[in-house]
Amino acid sequence: MSQNGLAFNCAVITGGGGGIGRALAEYLISKGKKVLLAGRTESNLKSTTQEIGAAGEHPELDCLINNAGVQRPIDVLKNDDFLEKADQEIDINIRGPMHLSFALIPHFKTKPNALIVNITSGLAYIPFSVINPVYNGTKAWLHFFSMNLRTQLKNTKIRVVEIAPPMVESNLHRERENPDDNKKEHAPHTLTMEEFMGEIVPKFEKGDDTIGAGMAAKAIDTWYGAFGGLYEGAAKSYI
Structure with a gap:
């Protein structure tokens, strides 16, 4: 198995219209990769699963980047x-990345090299953001799903x-009372998109399996x- 992080030709990125998804798309295009973009809504993800599940429309597809995500503040005592x-x-x-991964594995098995990338969060490891209990839990699920799938x-x-990712300047907090509270002027430990990409790209190209930036790396x-x-x-006993 190649440990070259760029050993693929064509990637589909969910939630690729903005934020981290767009930054990843621009980076991969700069490396000569073909990139397909999919929306982040439930209906769009289901449609994407149906369209590319058999990879009939895009036989060259050999990389899935599960980036689509939504973060919604929840106060169980008020809402x-x-x-x-x-x-x-x-x-x-959860269902989006799970369905897409399972749908594409049979196709990916036919490729010389293939890649599934799951975008989790530093909150998967330490749920600092107490107002996002469901989001934190979904990212922890995706972290452990990634570990077991890799095994x-x-x-x-x-x-x-x-x-x-750690906290990165984006529109992820768009549903908060202050949607700009993930900007550097409000949270100095936040990374700009350029800083985030600058940290993860060398690790990605090197072929690391688990990649973090900023506080998430710690x-x-x-x-x-x-x-x-x-x-x-425990994993050694599996295969």
């Missing part, structure tokens, strides 16, 4: 509509990579330092 919000977060943040696919040509190092060996020991 009376949080169940609907929570279900939408679960549909987009199950370790004897194939399909790599599974997790990228965990959280990853702490988690794997404490539990990584235990997991690796």
Whole structure:
């Protein structure tokens, strides 16, 4: 299995219209990759699953980047509509990447190299953002899903990579009372998109399996330092 992070030709990126998805698309295009963009809504993700699940329209597809995500503040003591919000977060943040990954694995198995990239969060490791209990949980799910999927696919040509952003300047907080509270003037530890890409690109190109930036990189190092060996020991018995 190649450890060259760029050992693929054509990527589909969910949620590629803005933020991290757009930055990843621009980066991959600069590297000569073909990029397909998909929306982040539940209906668009379902449509994407149906359209590319068999990869008939895009036989060259050999990379899936599950970037689409939504973050909705929820106060269980005040909100009376949080169940609907929570279900939408679960549909987009969990069912979307799960369905797309499972749909494309049979096709990816036919490729010399293939890649599944899941965009999680530093909040998957330490849920600092208490107002986002469902979002934090969905990103923790995607982190552990990535680990287990990587283990199950370790004897194939399909790599599974997790990228965990810290707080990055974007429109992710658009539903908060202050949608700009992830900007540097309000949160000095926030990374600009340029800073974020500058940290993750060398790790991605090197072929790292778990990639973090800023505070998220520290959280990853702490988690794997404490539990990584235990997991690796258990994973060895799988295959």
